[in-house]
Amino acid sequence: MSEGRLRKLIIGDAQADRVVPPSGFTAHLTLFASGAMAFLAVFALALSLASGRLADRWAEELARAATLRINAPLEQRDAQTRQALTILNQTPGVASARALSSEEQAALLAPWFGSSLPIDRLPVPQLIEVIEDEQGYDSTGLRLRLQAEVPGAVLDDHTRWRAPLVDAARALRRLGAVSILLIAGAMAAMVTLAANAALAANAQVIEVLRLVGALDSYIAHAFVRRFTLRALGGSAAGVALGMIGVWLMPEASNEGGFLTGLGFQGWGWLLPLLIPLLAAAVAFMATTRAANKRLGDLT
């Protein structure tokens, strides 16, 4: 669409606008339906963005850190820890490996046993924090080697429970995206129906316009402009309400976990502003198609 046509579509032509009688009923339906659709789209977008963020964060955090636990009798613990650290430092894909100090371990246990625990004299397993580099290590290979050389070592790389959580978050993101597509499709269907109803109701008007020499494009334009503006207006209102709804939700917090993170962050707040433009584009295309089809059917 050329810039001139776009400007004409938005500013319009007061005279041209009058040739098609105003139709209260379809106008209100279109406004309401596009408002409702835009409102739903805001939430689908929020869901999709939030679960996407969550999937990325979980995948990132959980993939990077693993824990090696040395379950050995007290007298062998230090030797096995040293041995394990040597192996870890030789393993490709391990960025760093560090045995937790007894203070750190005590801090980890404090919530359960209190802070006065004589941790050195108890058979508490020694923990080693393993940080992966970009490539990551081969966990099966590492396990086999540890089994052979450090009998008390258990590698806990979180993979077992990480994978389904990340998958679930990604599935949620996909669902959100599919919902937005469905909403756009439903909106196109609704605008097509409303436009067809308006075209049918104005069959006489169209005939008179053709008789006095109006081009199909002129007639189509009168309808397209109306429906596009209605979709734009209705969805702008729907988006505004939806954004207020999202804004009123509680802040993201550690305790609340996923649910409280459901919202927009930073630039994400600008994304819903695209919804009315998208709705207008959908309405424009749907009405153009409906009008051209209908006018093409006339003789």
Added chain:
Amino acid sequence: MIELENVGYNYGGGELLTNVSVKLAPGSFHFLTGPSGAGKTTLLKLCYGALTPTSGRVRAFNMDVQGLDRDQMAHLRRRVGVVHQDCRFLDHLPVIENIALPLIVSGKDLGGEEANLRELLNWVGLSSRADALPPELSGGERQRAALARSVILSPDVIIADEPTGNVDWEMSQRLLQLLVELNRMGKTILVATHDMALIRAAKNQVQARVLRISSKQLHLAGADL
């Protein structure tokens, strides 16, 4: 201007017109007559492209009407002013906007045409009814409004279907007067009517030829009127 060559037409229930050939020369004035149901309206529709002939050819402004696409057809409509038998208007717009409709839809600037429009309204005697809606007009007022609308783009050809169908003798004389004036301005005129008195009255003022439809054919009527 408009030329029919061996045109035949058929709505589906047998031939209505066969072998019609006629040529409307620039600046000519033609009457089309014949009994009701003979096919006058049909013939006029063939002339302005609302119907395509089932046989033969129609040419307008040296273009084959059958070969025109929808946009070209719209442009043809702007060059041929038509007064329809049932005068179609947009009922939600006042008379003055209905008369200006061809200007509006062809994207002309109405501001510059305001004076013309007023003059035209005056000419058809509708100045006082300018803001009325079409359903509020009398039959004769509607026909005058339709005539005004057909000439607003100053077309080369004016085709009028029973323009005096609904009006009394005096009013039909006025409408005829308007058509005669248009003809003197060089417009090609084709008027369908079954009002013989009107044709006789016109013959005193212009060189009019009378075409008659009978037994599916078009004949040039002689001086026997």
